[in-house]
Amino acid sequence: MRLRPLQIILWIAATAAVATFSAVRWWPATDDTATAAAAFAPAFTLADSEGRIRSTAEFRGKFLLVFFGFTSCPDVCPTTLSEVAQVMDDLGSDAESVQPIFISIDPERDKRLGLADYTKAFHPAILGLAGSEEETKSAAASFKIFYEREADTSSPDGYTMAHSPGLYLISPDGEWLRQFTYGTSAAEILSDLQSRL
Amino acid sequence: MKHFLLATALVLSAPAAMACETVTIGDLTVEHAWSKVTIGAGRPGVFYVEIKNTGTSDDALVGIATPAAGMPMLHETVVQDGIASMPHAMSIPVPAGQSVQLAPGGYHGMLMGLTTALKEGDSFPVTLSFEKAGEVTVNVVVLSLRAEGPDCADAGQ
Numbered sequence: 070m071r072l073r074p075l076q077i078i079l080w081i082a083a084t085a086a087v088a089t090f091s092a093v094r095w096w097p098a099t100d101d102t103a104t105a106a107a108a109f110a111p112a113f114t115l116a117d118s119e120g121r122i123r124s125t126a127e128f129r130g131k132f133l134l135v136f137f138g139f140t141s142c143p144d145v146c147p148t149t150l151s152e153v154a155q156v157m158d159d160l161g162s163d164a165e166s167v168q169p170i171f172i173s174i175d176p177e178r179d180k181r182l183g184l185a186d187y188t189k190a191f192h193p194a195i196l197g198l199a200g201s202e203e204e205t206k207s208a209a210a211s212f213k214i215f216y217e218r219e220a221d222t223s224s225p226d227g228y229t230m231a232h233s234p235g236l237y238l239i240s241p242d243g244e245w246l247r248q249f250t251y252g253t254s255a256a257e258i259l260s261d262l263q264s265r266l
Numbered sequence: 267m268k269h270f271l272l273a274t275a276l277v278l279s280a281p282a283a284m285a286c287e288t289v290t291i292g293d294l295t296v297e298h299a300w301s302k303v304t305i306g307a308g309r310p311g312v313f314y315v316e317i318k319n320t321g322t323s324d325d326a327l328v329g330i331a332t333p334a335a336g337m338p339m340l341h342e343t344v345v346q347d348g349i350a351s352m353p354h355a356m357s358i359p360v361p362a363g364q365s366v367q368l369a370p371g372g373y374h375g376m377l378m379g380l381t382t383a384l385k386e387g388d389s390f391p392v393t394l395s396f397e398k399a400g401e402v403t404v405n406v407v408v409l410s411l412r413a414e415g416p417d418c419a420d421a422g423q
Contacts, residue, residue, distance in 0.1 A: 142352075151411055223341070
């Protein structure tokens with residue numbers, strides 16, 4: 070019986086090892102991508118302009134073109150959204166296989182200014198999402214993108230947003246496929262999409 | 267139908283033609299001034315233009331003013347290490363013998379405090395202040411959200 074404390078410790082260690090192993094081994098598989106272990110599946114759960122919660126899972130079966138931005142951005146964001154709009158028009162009947170999504174990184178102000186008015190002015194197919202600060206952070210982290218609020222007296226309301234300006238393509242299975250860097254032309258994005266459809 | 271198309275083409279090209287006006291001050295030529303539709307007046311508008319310096323001394327654009335916006339400022343879109351930011355530009359150099367474009371993805375005027383939303387086909391004056399050449403006013407035409415610049419025969423973009 071003198072070994073009992075040691076036995077307890079060993080049992081705890083063994084149990085912990087099994088638990089850790091299972092977690093490491095099986096956690097990725099319970100992620101909704103049952104495919105390749107190395108694949109990474111960005112995820113978001115964010116409200117649309119009508120307050121409905123939209124999440125990545127509901128878009129399975131469609132390619133997602135995701136852009137993070139803010140509606141008070143006069144130069145970068147309109148340029149990218151215009152390209153997305155052009156791509157959606159040029160896709161013709163294939164457009165239904167692609168869901169363009171604009172995720173606000175400045176959700177409070179964008180909700181106040183009106184998100185749907187903004188996205189629809191570019192293209193009616195673009196879905197605008199604006200969540201809480203936490204939800205936005207978590208969505209950005211899952212896409213591995215950066216954004217930051219910067220104090221700037223020469224910008225509206227005294228601040229501007231620095232952000233990753235890429236456009237991200239997600240597969241119908243929810244996996245990250247690629248990014249189109251800022252400035253990629255609509256024609257290039259279109260031909261990439263058409264090669265996958 | 268032909269006449270209708272022709273008329274439509276003429277109407278559509280009228281504002282673009284205005285953006286093709288050229289204004290000169292000293293050795294500077296200012297042309298292709300344009301802006302984009304804004305969604306409401308609460309978001310800033312944008313101002314793009316092309317400046318050519320045919321002289322032998324450097325100049326710089328140091329400010330813009332317009333009745334269309336309470337707080338127009340010069341900014342630059344900078345993409346560094348994959349992050350886009352938009353620092354305030356104190357002045358935009360216009361070196362001797364060169365031309366400078368305020369164009370999507372680079373230098374631009376940001377028109378904050380718009381008096382009214384900018385609609386396609388609208389136009390408004392913008393006064394540019396140069397360090398040496400002084401002030402010059404150009405007419406800015408508002409193009410569609412998807413426009414990449416005015417469609418001028420001699421446009422450099």
